[in-house]
Amino acid sequence: MNLSALKPHIMPVPYLAIDQEMEIFSMAWRCQLPVMIKGPTGCGKSKFVEHMAKQLGRPLFTVSCHDDLSANDLIGRHLINHTGTYWVDGPLTRAVREGGICYLDEVVEARKDTTVILHALSDHRRMLNIERTGETLLAPPEFMLVISYNPGYQHLLKGLKPSTRQRFIAMSFDFPDAALEQKILESETGLNSIHAKALVSYARALRQTAQHDLEEVPGTRLLIDAARLILQGCPPLLACRFAIIECLSDEAETIQALMQVARAIIGD
Numbered sequence: 001m002n003l004s005a006l007k008p009h010i011m012p013v014p015y016l017a018i019d020q021e022m023e024i025f026s027m028a029w030r031c032q033l034p035v036m037i038k039g040p041t042g043c044g045k046s047k048f049v050e051h052m053a054k055q056l057g058r059p060l061f062t063v064s065c066h067d068d069l070s071a072n073d074l075i076g077r078h079l080i081n082h083t084g085t086y087w088v089d090g091p092l093t094r095a096v097r098e099g100g101i102c103y104l105d106e107v108v109e110a111r112k113d114t115t116v117i118l119h120a121l122s123d124h125r126r127m128l129n130i131e132r133t134g135e136t137l138l139a140p141p142e143f144m145l146v147i148s149y150n151p152g153y154q155h156l157l158k159g160l161k162p163s164t165r166q167r168f169i170a171m172s173f174d175f176p177d178a179a180l181e182q183k184i185l186e187s188e189t190g191l192n193s194i195h196a197k198a199l200v201s202y203a204r205a206l207r208q209t210a211q212h213d214l215e216e217v218p219g220t221r222l223l224i225d226a227a228r229l230i231l232q233g234c235p236p237l238l239a240c241r242f243a244i245i246e247c248l249s250d251e252a253e254t255i256q257a258l259m260q261v262a263r264a265i266i267g268d
Helices: 021-030 045-056 071-075 091-098 112-118 178-189 193-208 220-231 236-248 252-266
Strands: 035-038 060-064 076-081 084-089 101-105 127-130 135-138 144-149 169-172
Touching (some): 021 169, 035 045, 045 060, 045 101, 045 144, 060 091, 071 076, 071 091, 071 112, 084 091, 091 127, 091 135, 178 193, 193 236, 193 252, 236 252
Parallel strands (some): 035 144, 035 169, 101 144
Antiparallel strands (some): 127 135
16 A cells, blocks of 8 residues: 555645744844743644744754653763764754754753753853763854743643743743634645634634633644544544544543534534
8 A cells, every 4th residue: 555645745834923933033043042932732832943943044953851851861872882882962962063953842841950951051151061971062153942831731840940941031922813823724734714714713712711621722733633634534523523622631521512612613
């Protein structure tokens, strides 16, 4: 079977700005300032960073942070093969050496001791110490450090210390207004305006209501997934269920309530 024949042909589309985020990011890069991006899941933080890396012509090194992420995962480590030990740079070290952009996605998920190594890189020193090799790297002007996190998902055990936060300039992201989100949905997927408008209306209804016990509201990314199912012939209501509703909750009563809202807006 030719699996490539089953994949929809998706053309890359340019990032659609919500405010002045592209200008501010470019200024920060020219000023050699690190950037912190705050915003809900699925609002376009990662897509924005990918777009800006292309715009600036710099290699992008993305790290999805998690509870077990250590400083060695970012800096590098010695490995062993049949010839002996050898050193392998981590993504942060590679970004410094190559003058790239290092993007730490959901940085608050990383271990507390991991963020400490960012301090010397994110202030006037712009320096990375590699203790295991005895190297001290000075970041070139092209290097940039970018971190992101979801403020709505934070709690006391998962926050950034003031000593870390105040080394960055901060940008707040949110979901675009209805007209722009519909335009994003249409340009990303090729979905027709009627279905795109219905999906956006449904997402906005869930974002504005507090009656459902949801940890997070649907992001634009989920709408894009639903749109792609619709383009493959999936009925819109089922696309909402499998690409949006089932991703938001495991509770049967909540799923049923979300389906009722979907029927009212999307139709059967």
